[in-house]
Amino acid sequence: MKTLLAGVLVVALGVGLGSAALAADATDPAPRAELYPVVDPSIAEAFIRELLRRWNDRGLDELLAEDFRDRQRLLDAFPHSVPPNARLRLLGISGVHTLAQERVEGALVSTVSATVHAQIEYEDPQQGFQRREGVGEYIFRIVRRAPR
Amino acid sequence: VPQTPRPRALLAALLLGLFALPALAAAPLPEQVQAALDGGDCAELMRLNSEYWRALEQEEAGAEVRAAAEALEHAILAQPLCGRADGELVQVRRQRGVNFFDHRNPAGLPGGGQIR
Numbered sequence: 001m002k003t004l005l006a007g008v009l010v011v012a013l014g015v016g017l018g019s020a021a022l023a024a025d026a027t028d029p030a031p032r033a034e035l036y037p038v039v040d041p042s043i044a045e046a047f048i049r050e051l052l053r054r055w056n057d058r059g060l061d062e063l064l065a066e067d068f069r070d071r072q073r074l075l076d077a078f079p080h081s082v083p084p085n086a087r088l089r090l091l092g093i094s095g096v097h098t099l100a101q102e103r104v105e106g107a108l109v110s111t112v113s114a115t116v117h118a119q120i121e122y123e124d125p126q127q128g129f130q131r132r133e134g135v136g137e138y139i140f141r142i143v144r145r146a147p148r
Numbered sequence: 149v150p151q152t153p154r155p156r157a158l159l160a161a162l163l164l165g166l167f168a169l170p171a172l173a174a175a176p177l178p179e180q181v182q183a184a185l186d187g188g189d190c191a192e193l194m195r196l197n198s199e200y201w202r203a204l205e206q207e208e209a210g211a212e213v214r215a216a217a218e219a220l221e222h223a224i225l226a227q228p229l230c231g232r233a234d235g236e237l238v239q240v241r242r243q244r245g246v247n248f249f250d251h252r253n254p255a256g257l258p259g260g261g262q263i264r
Contacts, residue, residue, distance in 0.1 A: 047235035073251035134246035148201035
């Protein structure tokens, strides 16, 4: 994973779930119970905003997973399929859910789902201002690390 | 006549050993680490985490340093807004309207998705 959510986190809140997880560990003599909090909605929203910003800047490359289907085709499509002045605007995010979590070396990898409502807007030389909406379920991975 | 240990004595010794194991394994963490874990301050946890993982790279670092580093890392990841997050899009399932991540027509243009 090569991406950065600019300024998304490194925040020091989270006593609630975090403390609960640690408390469970401290009292459980069995192997450490891997209880981790679900992805905070603010992190999911920051990712979606960054994703749309990159779409607008034609810089999606770093935010598309290697296993994104037809990844290269999507990147290649922009010059001839997206009007140069087209902009995506976020209209809403709902239903943020953490689908799965995996603890890997030095990080917590979460697979997240969110319903995203967005709108493309651009000026057509013949037809004037155009806009089209789209709603989809976005599946993405959030990797949270404890920098070493 | 050589004495053979009685089964009960063997069982008692085994049980004692089993109970002693967790105590031996769970060595106390360094004071500043324990204080940071108790306090839960993200910035302090991150600072110590870097410190202890750096220390682990040195050959003479022992099990106590490793235990502290792992405890700090766990504490950071156990806080929902602590650490550094990166993200990547895996898939978009269209529900209605345009799928802006469909290579066939990412802008939803009429007439096949090509700019005129």
